Amino acid sequence: MNNRVYFLMVIAFIVGIVELIISGILDLIAEDLHVSLGQAGWLITVFALIFAFMSPVLLVATEKVERKRLMLICLWIFLLGNIITIFSPNYAVVFFGRIVTALSGALLTILCLVMAPAMVEQQYKGRAIGIISMGVSGALVLGVPIGLVLGNNFGWRAPFIMVAILTIISIVGVHFLMNRVQPMKAVPLRAQIASLTNPKVFFALLTTFLYMSGHTALYAYLKPFIEETMALNGTMVSLIYFIFGLSAVSGGGIGGALADNYGSRKTISISLVLFVFTFVTIPFTTKIVPLFIIVSIIWGILSWAISPAMQSYLIETSPKTASILQSLNNTALHFGVAAGSFFGGLIINIVPITYNAFIGAILIFLSLITAYMSMYSKEKDPLMIK
Structure with missing residues (x-):
């Protein structure tokens, strides 16, 4: 098994955190941005909606781009989306930040699922996909509780600061640790x-x-x-x-x-x-x-x-x-x-x-x-x- 697959699992984990973490800090966001709980909940809606619509579209649109390069581009955009969220002065800017992170996160998750089996021998392909799925499920286990602790103690922006730091580490890791992966036809x-x-x-x-x-x-x-x-x-x-x-x-x-x-x-x-x-x-x-x-x-x-x-x-x-x-x-x-x-x-x-x-x-x-x-x-x- 190629150990780089576990690094892709970490990236899937980071994306999973951003998608799910809002549910644990809805009240904090609503209070700070002066919106209702329902409006705060729509920050989950827009992320999931874009994820659903754009995952297959983006995969087809970028089918000719070398995968390591594409992942780095997505990670930089993902980082930008989190920075927008961290420094957002109002609900509209947070909403825009969610759109940016959803677009990049959708493609990042698909890339992890595509790249992982391409890195291993035939007998490990199923296991590689399962490892990436563990990253998403790990976000469910750890992401929301960690977000709750950080949010309650340091404000609702704190979890996104954590994600931004993890994204920077991921960018460095992909740049130095990942090999080039040629795309397959979508x-x-x-x-x-x-x-x-x-x-x-x-x-x-x-x-x-x-x-x-x-x-x-x-x-x-x-x-x-x-x-x-x-x-x-x-x-x-x-x-x-x-x-x-x-x-x-x-x-x-x-x-x-x-x-x-x-x-x-x-x-x-x-x-x-x-x-x-x-x-x-x-x-x-x-x-x-x-x-x-x-x-x-x-x-x-x-x-x-x-x-x-x-x-x-x-x-x-x-x-x-x-x-x-x-x-x-x-x-x-x-x-x-x-x-x-x-x-x-x-x-x-x-x-x-x-x-x-x-x-x-x-x-x-x-x-x-x-x-x-x-x-x-x-x-x-x-x-x-x-």
Whole structure:
């Protein structure tokens, strides 16, 4: 295994932090910039929306650029976006900074996933991709709690200062440690979009979108939810985020094992049913902290257990277009994050924040319906990529 793959994992970790960290410091941003919690939440929405739209577009647009050079360009732009955020005087400038970091971060993540398997022997390619994914999941475990601690003690800009420092270290590392990697031809956007004509694929991707929307409708506002319903201090909130993150990462392994042993369809179905039940239950557990933590652990496991099962299902559905479907599933996931954070922000401006859990439950229930629509749709010949 090429040790440079682990360096790419660190870069994926840094990008993951920037995408997720806003959820832990929403209240601090809202108070300092004189906006509502919902408006602060839209900073998550714009990042995820750009990530979803632009990942495949940017990959195709830059398919002829040598990968090391492209990564350095993206890292410099990513650094610029964080500097804009750090020195922003108002909400509009922060919003612009998020756009800059989302554009560069989207391509950085894809580059890490493309470069990692190109650096190793054939038998290690799958493991290399898994290592990059660990970087993103590591951001979920450590990013938000670290952001909470830094934000509560030094202000909401402090986490972005940390990210800027890590980005500078990454630029130096890529410059001196990484070898040149020649680009491979990207899958045309037309072929990616054409995959959606398969009803089994379309409803599967819609399932990803809906369950992630439901999850994010509450997770994006978890800190204000905990503070409003349970009146816990910053240390306890950070602890809950940390426990949730560990559960989510373990959920990825659990979901993959269940899909291998019991099949992807059964794993998706059971996970979504439990997911709905968990979200309906959450608002009724806030009076007993240990019970809330137990339910949060279940929530964390389920939030990531579905993903590997869905990836396996998509590969089974159309093996010849598996690479396209993985990309589209990632896009659907980020669309879900964008939609969930946007509508969650609208909800908390109208009704008590506990309703976010019930709205999330409805969206996840709809994802269960679309999952069955996918599973029982008529088979269609997989598309041939030209």
